[in-house]
Amino acid sequence: MLQSSVYAFLKAHKSVFKTRFKRGLVLLSDNYKNAIACSDVAKFLGFETFILPDFRAIFGDDLRSYQEELRAIFTTLKSFYASEGNKILCAPVSTLLHSMPNAQSLQEKLLKVGDSIEFKNFKEDLLHFGYEFVDLVELSGEVSIRGDIIDIFTPNSVEPYRIALFDNEIESIRRFDLQSQLCAKEELESLEISPAFLALNAESYTLLEQSIANLISGNNFLDTSGNSGIMGFGFWCLDEINIGQDLLNAYPFFTLPFTKDFVKEILGFNEYNQQKLQRILESEEVPQTLEYQDFSYNFNTLKDFLEFHKTKSITILARTEAQVRQAGIALSDSAYEIQLGLDIALNILGKESVILSLNTPQKAQKHAKAKILLDELNVGDYVVHCDYGIAIFSGITQANIFGATRDFILLRYLGDDKLLLPVENLDRIDRYIADSGGIPILDRLGKGSFAKLKEKVKEKLFVLANAIIALAAKRELMDGIALDTQKEEILIFQHQSGFDYTQDQIEAVEEIFRDLSNGRVMDRLLSGDVGFGKTEVAMNAMFVAFLSGYQSAMIAPTTLLTYQHFNTLKERFAPFGLRLARLDRYVRAKEKKQILEDLKQGNLDAVVGTHALLNADFKNLALMVVDEEHKFGVKQKEKIKDLSQNIHLLSMSATPIPRTLNMALSQIKGLSELKTPPSERQATRTFVKSYDATLLKEVVMREMRRGGQVFYIHNNIATIVQKKDEILKIIPKLRIAILHSRIPAQDTEDIVLEFAKGGYDMLLCTSIVESGIHLPNANTILVDRSDCFGIADLHQLRGRVGRGNKEGFCYLFVEDFAHITEDAKKRLLALERNSFLGSGGALAYHDLEIRGGGNLLGEAQSGHIKNIGYSLYLRMLEEAIFTLSGNVEQKAAQVDIKLSITAFLNPELIESERLRLEIYRRLSKCEDEKAVFALEAEIEERFGRLDIYTRQFLDLIRIKIIARNCGIANVMNFQQSITFSNLQGGKVNIKADSKDEDDILRAVFAYLKEKK
Secondary structure, X not given: OHHHHHHHHHHHHHHHHHHHOOOOEEEEEOOHHHHHHHHHHHHHOOOEEEEOOOOOOOOOOOHHHHHHHHHHHHHHHHHHHHOOOOXXXXXXXXXXXXXXXXXXXXXXXXXXXXXXXXXHHXXXXXXXXXXXXXXOOOOOOEEEEEOOEEEEEOOOOOOOEEEEEEOOEEEEEEEEOOOOOOEOOOOEOEEEEOOOOOOOOHHHHHHHHHHHHHHOOOOOOOOOOHHHHHHHHHHHHOHHHOOEEOHHHHOOEEEOOOOHXXXXXXXXXXXXXXXXXXXXXXXXXXXXXXXXXXXXXXXXHHHHHHHHOOOOEEEEEEOXXXXXXXXXXXXXXXXXXXXXXXXXXOOEEEOOEEEEEOOOOOOOOOOOOOOOOOOOOOOOOXXXXXXXXXXXXXXXXXXXXXOEEEEEEEEEOHHHOEEEEEHHHHHHEEEOOOOOOOOOOOOOOOOOHHHHHHHHHHHHHHHHHHHHHHHHHHHHHOEOOOOOOOOHXXXXXXXXXXXXXXXXXXXXXXXXXXXXXXXXXXXXXXXXXXXXXXXXXXXXXXXXXXHOOOEEEEEOXXXXXXXXXXXXXXXXXXXXXXXXXXXXXXXXXXXXHHHHHHHHHOOOOEEEEOHHHHHOOOOOEEEEEEEOHHHOOHHHHHHHHHHOOOOEEEEEEOOOOOHHHHHHHOOOOEEEEEOOOOOOOOOEEEEEEEOOHHHHHHHHHHHHHOOOEEEEEOOOHHHHHHHXXXXXXXXXXXXXXXXXXXXXXXXXXXXXXXXXXXXXXXXXXXXXXXXXOOOOOEEEEEEOOHHHOOHHHHHHHHOOOOXXXXXXXXEEEEOOHHHOOHHHHHHHHHHHHOOOOOOHHHHHHHHHHHHHHHHHXXXXXXXXXXXXXXXXXXXXXXXXXXXXOOOOOOOOOOOEEEOOXXXXXXXOOOOOHHHHHHHHHHHHOXXXXXXXXXXXXXXXXXXXXXXXXXXXXXXXXHHHHHHHHOOEEEEEEEOOEEEEEEXXXXXEEEEOOOOOHHHXXXXXXXXXXXXX
């Protein structure tokens, strides 16, 4: 009765609103969803409405992983304060338990084209506004100042802005794209710079720093210097610097009815703020109404509903005309008042009126944070050169060669041998990655051993590629069962999922349906993270098989996965009469025998099971779905291959497909990827904390109060039982299960299954759980000694929680902040800041990528991967598949440029070595002149006017590309004499007008132009 009660209350007060609620009104709900429902009512009645997000932090928490909520709160409050109309603020209780910033602290700074900027003051203003100074802007709240170019990403904008200066005067303001770094053509006349935190001055900023230092004294936190500390803890000190205010004192407020469960949860959640909470719980409620009631309707019976209430005044709300037509209502029908353009969901039934919305309730907005993925190389990283093997990357160095200064990549080999690699040939090296981890063995220069090793691997790869292609060819020649994918029931099935499919899911379903209906045998791999909706996509295929009168089977490697899949399938298929069974070691012998007989007789339409299914006899099996195929043994894989030769095969994998492998396999296998998280999935909050018994108890009890379970990662088998005793002393009645690699596989499965059923509160385990387990009720994870883990491992562990529609919490415990390494600090800080969904690419792309490749290629290949590195291995596999499938293109020859030209990306223009390296890498991969010109425009736009050395380096890259296309292998000069050598060994000599660098370049380009 929530919306109807708010409707009756606001309707009754509308005429006296200005006098009774002169400054505005606050309506408190128990969650964000109800705040939106409340706002929709107010909006319909003509009030100006504002919604605050659900903010559930505990006083003193590090808020770096809550930045999105804080910014949404600050933006909404700024608009609310500025409004002078009949305004209503709808907010969850948890948000308004805290003091909020006042109007003055939310002011913006206006910049206009033509304004003069005093650099020192401008930088100080941005610092006091909470901006972080970086060399490359990637996230909101960051600013980069490079000479006369200022890049700034203001909190409320979708894209960052680039401000170009002429001396101190603003010459232009334009938006730019994060990925391409290129500006939009449209120039803006002005830009409002909103604070990244709050609009502080020098005095309040200093006072805030002192307040934060007092707040966290005695606690070790990762990084509390400057704006990092202010973003993390500044919100808790607003009252101390006199910019905070209690909105529930400043404005009249009413509460919506709260459930008992919510009151219990919120009382436990905010132990520090009981007084204020008690005042809210005892305050005046919006009275329940008897005059109106909430209702819901079914689209299939909508016409009957409208016909039944035709004597009443009926208002229909919709965003678009199309929605009205889709509902079968004529726009010209005078029986209804149709209001278009309203993005609200409101269904209220009164004695004389009906308000009916064709819209679905809006969901919380998700702001995808684009993150530039640099293929970063750091000094000390292991790299593999495609000709010389494994080395240590030692940074960029300048050297004088042939009388000219150039940049080189310094590579160190065994015995301290050094190789200077020209930066234009950066595409010859990749980061060294191997499945087994560990420290690789460096190669020795000049021995030719790496070339021999490559040849050996190449032979093995041709065998692998040949097998892959042979299997694909065999399947291509076979006639498959053509299934009917056009039936109306399919749409009903999809609609009953209870959520909107992501775009990736829609595309994957379309691709699978194409395969199933074209009369060929399908062989498709569906890749996507756990919880991204692979099972839903697979169920569409199984449903199509059922509708076409065929059987389908889903095979998983563990009993736990079959248990999870069976429950999901049972729930979704039950309304459609599909006969389903489960077959694993928990099924009794008598029952198992009956299931096998039913499959043979055709009395079952679908079955979910472990490898026990591989020996089953089916009446008319059309589709086999295999989950996590890489976890099956060799014999089982062979059996799957034999079984699926003439039936449709859909394999599912929870590991990402590396781009190169994707390109290689897509020649002979269907690939579908799910990269987008479901709309209801929430990001996992990440906190770095000192281990503390009180904190442990608070965190565990908080999760249990909301009916959840906890993972505790303790990566030491020797002391894990001792850790259990320690936890039980702190929380005596906790039901704890222990799990590690020395526990037998069958027992492990039993423990996890019992945990999945709710038999334990906590799973105390090693990092054994970092992949392959989907337990949506476990939404808090605690990691002991987190500084000892790699960033990819921590990111994977964090991914175990927050998989359902509940918010996940990850606590990274550190024993002693003072003694952890700088690298560990950087890793933990990166994880704390990058809590958002999809941050895996930004954090640990290569490490995640290797898991996918190793798993998909199989264990037999791990030795070769270790020897030559994963990237080179994939490159060679791609070449082998292309060669054998007849798709090979003539491999472009390497061009050696030995011109005495001083050419490099000038550090005065591009200060950051990281960015120079990235641009060198991109230039080395350019395949035509157009790409070089595009990068030239980008450099000029991002960093300013090009100097002579940078321009000449771009000229060398163009020469390299044109020469390669002309079949030239070598270009060199001695003074003004220039020699071109072709691939056959022939030589051509020309002379430049002088030995000056610009004359040499002019002569080279003139000759190459003729050759083109």
